[in-house]
Amino acid sequence: MSLLVKICGLSTRETLETALDAGADMVGFVFFPPSPRHLSLETGRDLGRQVKRRALKVALTVDADDATLDNIMDALSPDIFQLHGKESVARLRDIKQKFGRPVMKAVPVATSADLAVLPGYAAVADRILFDARAPKDATRPGGLGAPFDWHLLENLDLKLPYMVSGGLHADNVAEALRVTRAGGVDVSSGVESAPGVKDPELIKAFIRAARASQDASQELSVR
Numbered sequence: 001m002s003l004l005v006k007i008c009g010l011s012t013r014e015t016l017e018t019a020l021d022a023g024a025d026m027v028g029f030v031f032f033p034p035s036p037r038h039l040s041l042e043t044g045r046d047l048g049r050q051v052k053r054r055a056l057k058v059a060l061t062v063d064a065d066d067a068t069l070d071n072i073m074d075a076l077s078p079d080i081f082q083l084h085g086k087e088s089v090a091r092l093r094d095i096k097q098k099f100g101r102p103v104m105k106a107v108p109v110a111t112s113a114d115l116a117v118l119p120g121y122a123a124v125a126d127r128i129l130f131d132a133r134a135p136k137d138a139t140r141p142g143g144l145g146a147p148f149d150w151h152l153l154e155n156l157d158l159k160l161p162y163m164v165s166g167g168l169h170a171d172n173v174a175e176a177l178r179v180t181r182a183g184g185v186d187v188s189s190g191v192e193s194a195p196g197v198k199d200p201e202l203i204k205a206f207i208r209a210a211r212a213s214q215d216a217s218q219e220l221s222v223r
């Protein structure tokens, strides 16, 4: 199974093109006003047109209502909704039914107790994104550039595809993959020169490092 690489929080044509040219499998667009990566619907529409099916478009929302999701559907037509708030299992089922798109549920992780929610979400979600749990005073539930203890996922037995995120960058993504055995990686802060400002060279370096790690693990598996 090929590793999925997601670059999240893209907001300009130039850096989106860099991510697509570098081979990102997923490109994430944030629709959450407190985020430095938040997009207007019109920018989302413009960037969505640029993707041209070269990658999966991920719309990232936090406890969004139906009207907000409807507007995002109209503007971006996302391939996946990434639900990064306190959405219940019933809300996931509701969104899948109403909008007909796969959902990736973000699960905040700080301790092993945080994994107790998995059976419920795993019954409905199409994919899980493990992310570092945000501090209580954080202005947003993700995109904070902080890792969690990847060893908490060492003995994970999840039948669903999952990604790891939270504080990843080119220098630690291989270790994150080695420990978590995740099928995908996701990054935002680690490819930025400032909050919300994506750096083309960091994007390329991250994708190179993730692919190199994938190649290394595949070599080991065929020995």
Ligand SMILES: O=C(O)c1ccccc1NCC(=O)[C@H](O)[C@H](O)COP(=O)(O)O
Pocket: 008, 009, 028, 030, 032, 035, 036, 037, 060, 062, 084, 131, 140, 141, 142, 143, 144, 145, 146, 165, 166, 167, 168, 186, 187, 188, 189, 190
């Ligand atoms: O990126 C944001 O600003 C954001 C805002 C609100 C909810 C989630 C957000 N990001 C979610 C992502 O998928 C990030 O890529 C993930 O949290 C990792 O972020 P980082 O630690 O900065 O790499």
